[in-house]
Amino acid sequence: MAYNAIVVPNYNNMAKNLTKREQDYSKWYNELVVKADLAENSAVRGCMVIKPYGYAIWEKMQAELDKMFKATGHQNAYFPLFVPKSLFEAEEKNAEGFAKECAVVTHYRLQNDPENPGKLRVDPKAKLEEELVVRPTSEAVIWNTYKGWIQSYRDLPILINQWANVVRWEMRTRLFLRTAEFLWQEGHTAHATKQEALDEAKQMNQVYADFVQNFMAIPVIQGTKTESERFAGAEETYCIEALMQDGKALQAGTSHFLGQNFAKAFDVKFMTSEGTQDHVWATSWGVSTRLMGALIMTHSDDNGLVLPPNLAPYQVVIVPIYKSEEQLQAISTVAQNIMESLRVNNISVKYDNRTTQRPGAKFAQHELQGVPIRIAIGPKDLENKTVELARRDTLTKENVPMAGLAERIGQMLTTVQESLYNKAVEFREHHITPVDTFDEFKAVLASKGGFVSAHWDGTKETEQQIKDLTKATIRCIPLDFEVEEGHCVFSGAPSRGRVLFAKAY
RNA sequence: CGGGAUGUGGCGCAGUCCGGUUAGCGUACACGGCUGGGGGCCGUGUGGUCGCAGGUUCAAAUCCUGUCAUCCCGACCA
Numbered sequence: 001m002a003y004n005a006i007v008v009p010n011y012n013n014m015a016k017n018l019t020k021r022e023q024d025y026s027k028w029y030n031e032l033v034v035k036a037d038l039a040e041n042s043a044v045r046g047c048m049v050i051k052p053y054g055y056a057i058w059e060k061m062q063a064e065l066d067k068m069f070k071a072t073g074h075q076n077a078y079f080p081l082f083v084p085k086s087l088f089e090a091e092e093k094n095a096e097g098f099a100k101e102c103a104v105v106t107h108y109r110l111q112n113d114p115e116n117p118g119k120l121r122v123d124p125k126a127k128l129e130e131e132l133v134v135r136p137t138s139e140a141v142i143w144n145t146y147k148g149w150i151q152s153y154r155d156l157p158i159l160i161n162q163w164a165n166v167v168r169w170e171m172r173t174r175l176f177l178r179t180a181e182f183l184w185q186e187g188h189t190a191h192a193t194k195q196e197a198l199d200e201a202k203q204m205n206q207v208y209a210d211f212v213q214n215f216m217a218i219p220v221i222q223g224t225k226t227e228s229e230r231f232a233g234a235e236e237t238y239c240i241e242a243l244m245q246d247g248k249a250l251q252a253g254t255s256h257f258l259g260q261n262f263a264k265a266f267d268v269k270f271m272t273s274e275g276t277q278d279h280v281w282a283t284s285w286g287v288s289t290r291l292m293g294a295l296i297m298t299h300s301d302d303n304g305l306v307l308p309p310n311l312a313p314y315q316v317v318i319v320p321i322y323k324s325e326e327q328l329q330a331i332s333t334v335a336q337n338i339m340e341s342l343r344v345n346n347i348s349v350k351y352d353n354r355t356t357q358r359p360g361a362k363f364a365q366h367e368l369q370g371v372p373i374r375i376a377i378g379p380k381d382l383e384n385k386t387v388e389l390a391r392r393d394t395l396t397k398e399n400v401p402m403a404g405l406a407e408r409i410g411q412m413l414t415t416v417q418e419s420l421y422n423k424a425v426e427f428r429e430h431h432i433t434p435v436d437t438f439d440e441f442k443a444v445l446a447s448k449g450g451f452v453s454a455h456w457d458g459t460k461e462t463e464q465q466i467k468d469l470t471k472a473t474i475r476c477i478p479l480d481f482e483v484e485e486g487h488c489v490f491s492g493a494p495s496r497g498r499v500l501f502a503k504a505y
Numbered sequence: 506c507g508g509g510a511u512g513u514g515g516c517g518c519a520g521u522c523c524g525g526u527u528a529g530c531g532u533a534c535a536c537g538g539c540u541g542g543g544g545g546c547c548g549u550g551u552g553g554u555c556g557c558a559g560g561u562u563c564a565a566a567u568c569c570u571g572u573c574a575u576c577c578c579g580a581c582c583a
Contacts, residue, residue, distance in 0.1 A: 100582090137583085171581050172579095225583080323540090361543085
């Protein structure tokens with residue numbers, strides 16, 4: 001399947017003598033991004049260039065998330081890219097968790113290389129006294145800053161979000177899902193009470209779930225992480241887990257209750273209303289361009305991207321079909337009227353009147369780009385006062401009257417959005433399999449994949465052994481966890497409910 | 506970092522084992538003509554230091570050594 005272009009980037013190498021069509025499919029994510037080609041033999045790998053069409057989708061996601069953050073009382077701010085090493089190491093668990101994937105700045109100047117005229121080299125005299133870590137996440141700088149902002153309970157809560165890039169020098173990268181540099185938002189909040197911080201962490205996880213489900217049409221399961229899967233430095237990690245078409249799970253967003261760990265590490269204290277000193281309670285939460293990967297791997301088909309109307313850079317495209325210049329003129333007049341009526345209804349539309357491409361090529365391109373609805377207008381339509389309406393998600397076409405077109409399209413966009421979600425939910429529901437023996441557990445993972453719902457004795461050791469044997473990890477303990485007496489699928493020890501296992505990205 | 510594979514016009518590949526004219530094919534791109542309701546056809550063209558460096562040879566895309574990068578598996582990974 002085409003979405004394997006992401007799942008299996010090696011597709012290109014395996015394919016021999018591809019036709020034009022197959023070549024496009026094999027790399028159709030090129031509509032959104034390309035792998036960065038910075039310089040020959042460059043050490044910078046696993047970065048991606050987000051092309052305009054892809055970035056337009058990210059902007060839509062940003063805009064909607066931003067609205068939701070503000071509706072829950074948050075503000076945006078921006079903190080520095082560089083983290084002095086001494087700050088970075090303050091919260092030990094966090095530092096340890098990220099240490100292996102940090103890019104580090106050691107010098108601040110280049111100079112002409114005396115041995116290689118015309119070339120530059122690092123000036124050995126410009127060595128930094130203290131190395132700067134390129135942020136893999138911003139807790140350290142932010143908490144160091146908050147320290148100066150917080151003295152009294154009257155200064156709390158602090159509810160700040162940052163849109164930024166971060167760098168994680170992973171040993172192995174994967175387009176969209178794990179790039180060396182990625183764009184994200186990270187929220188960092190400080191609270192006077194534990195309960196308030198916990199509520200915040202849960203609330204933001206709910207915001208993510210709402211956004212991903214309602215806006216991106218990707219169903220998710222909300223839950224908490226086990227201790228071993230938890231964010232480094234967190235006391236509780238809430239998450240949303242999605243299921244991709246190939247049966248692997250994808251962590252789509254996380255929200256952490258950080259307890260007082262960072263407050264203690266950075267000495268952030270405040271005076272309570274009772275006049276006592278206390279450390280503040282913290283949360284952090286984030287989603288990234290990884291969500292674009294989730295979008296692709298959830299909805300796309302062999303013809304390319306399928307975008308939910310809410311995210312599509314344009315929801316409708318109009319393609320004229322004509323032979324003569326006069327016909328094009330006549331069609332353009334009609335197209336202009338249609339566009340006006342659509343825009344009045346807040347529907348974004350593009351008129352593809354390029355004379356350099358033929359209709360078939362345009363159809364193919366817009367399918368590749370996932371435009372939800374296509375209108376084709378030709379001479380026959382002018383005669384009959386009709387247009388051809390095509391739906392990207394179902395690939396169906398119908399001839400409809402021009403009268404009432406805007407209303408019809410408005411409804412169709414709603415239908416497409418819903419049906420994409422419902423289709424994904426249906427797929428997901430078919431891929432949550434309850435099992436009660438370890439043989440079943442292995443068999444399900446090997447055959448159909450997806451989530452396996454099983455009893456677990458709650459120990460790290462069992463979790464690890466299952467991972468070693470099957471590569472499946474506990475994706476989450478679902479928030480709607482039901483108490484059910486049972487026995488651990490692996491150890492047979494008593495268990496009080498089922499958790500979700502899966503192979504994950 | 507361990508195991509495996511790959512690197513040849515913009516893109517996708519063949520050629521390498523067994524060295525030998527001017528390095529091919531598809532696609533893309535440019536121009537011309539015929540076309541025109543789903544990626545059109547015909548013709549003519551443009552474009553390649555065969556990843557890089559060194560070696561063997563009369564002769565290297567092809568053999569040898571080194572090196573860089575990419576991909577897959579593993580390790581690693583909120």
